[in-house]
Amino acid sequence: MKLGKYKIETLQTGTFGLDGGAMFGIVPKPLWARTNPADEKNRITLGARCLLLQSDSKKIIVDTGIGQYWDEKFSKIYRVNQSENTLEKSLSEKGIQTSEITDVILTHLHFDHTGGSTKLENDKFVPAFENAKYHVQLKHFDWAMQPSERDRASFVVNRFEPLAQQGVLNFVSLENQFDDEIEFIPINGHTFSQQMLKISDSSNTFLYCGDLMPTSSHVPVPYVMGYDLQPLVTVAEKKEYLGKAVDENWKIIFEHDPEIVCATIQKTERGFDLNEKFTELV
Template sequence: MQIGKYQVNLVDAGRFRLDGGAMFGVVPRVLWEKKKPADEFNRIEMATMLLLLQSEGKNILIDTGLGNKLNQKLMNIYGVDQSQHNLAGGLAKLHLSSEDITDVILTHLHFDHVGGATSYDESGKLQPTFPNATYYVHKMQYDWAITPSEKDKASYIQDNFVPLREKGQLTLLEDELEIFPDITLIPLHGHTQGMLGILIKGEHQNLFYAADLIPTSAHISIPWIMSYDLYPMTTLEEKQQYLELASEQDWWVFFEHDPEIYCGKITRTEKGFVLKESIIMD
């Protein structure tokens, strides 16, 4: 897909599973299971779909997935499956290595978004996975991740991001801004403090990387939000705002955690916002 000056490439970094009740909050299982069937442990399948943007010598990666540092206990709890798809393999399909990545935008620092940002070298020492890249995250999110709440501290594994700061490769951002031409980073605060939504702008079409504001296509309905969200009423307001913009301006919306529909366009009906067009996995 071409959006303006950027060639937009999909990077499939693998699958995992999360509790369906947690993913849909107050929505009854009899409703959400029609869209996302649960396994025997009440978990639904989740993807870690990333984007790689290319333009004028830049290789810009958005998020890094789970990575390969989780211990076996967590691998089992979250049903992690990277046998068919993983970060390194996804980049290799684009004829890229970790050394080729110039920039990494981290929407936030939950382990399923930043796990691939660091990795162990041959001596067993943690290093930034992308040695030539500048990593970006919102300062509010970094500060929160260093001292998280009791509710969400399990979502933050400091080995995923502290080494980036120690190596001088992490840039902390503030406010809404464009660090690259035609890419606007939008701070969102419902899911967690300082998460970044990413709007990639072109002359004829735009793409909105919604991160965990709209993690799957099943979360388009305004009240279908996750119990993981720290500030659910803020999530509702942010979803309303950006779904209206997506509908009115005919944006593509990218669903980072959907294993089937990774991108779609939204329209508003009498019953609320729905998909009018979608791009499905091959």
């Protein structure tokens, strides 16, 4: 689909599994399991949907999925399945080499968003996109380098620190307008200074909302992940951006939904809910 100067597409990068209880916080299992069936270890299936935006001068990737090179223990715990898709495979199916990527925008540095940012070369992690500039919020990078005991397991430092060491990280701090179409929106409920992307032209607006609402099941306001550092901030942020999505007819893109790519939102007497659901970007 075309949006301003960009052709915008999704990239599938495999699936993984996380504990359904942790994914839905205080929501009882009979409610979330209807749309997200759990396996024998209580894990639900999550996608890792990245974006590819191409203009005449840029090829941009948004988030990089869980990536490869995980050991057996990690792959088992998180049920990493890349038998059908990896980021590299999805790109090469579109005829794109990793060297052609000009920019990688990272919503945040949790391993399921930044795992594919680096690759293993001679026992060392190096940038996977050799000519790209990587963009992340400065405050988030600072937090990721020194997280709390509670969220430390979500940051696998050797998957993103090499980007800083190689000097390819651009730290976003003040200017959140990337260009005419792309705006970064920092939010703080899930982790500190995660950046969502608002991608718009005069007729359409997409919100790539990262882990504010990882799946379409997370649209109702109380459906907040147990992982979130500041759940009441997430509640306020969801109300703000879901309200805008209703008022301005935005489509929300769900990074981790295994099936639904994006949706419009409606407000009913019971609160915010999905309106039209789509299995491709339209």
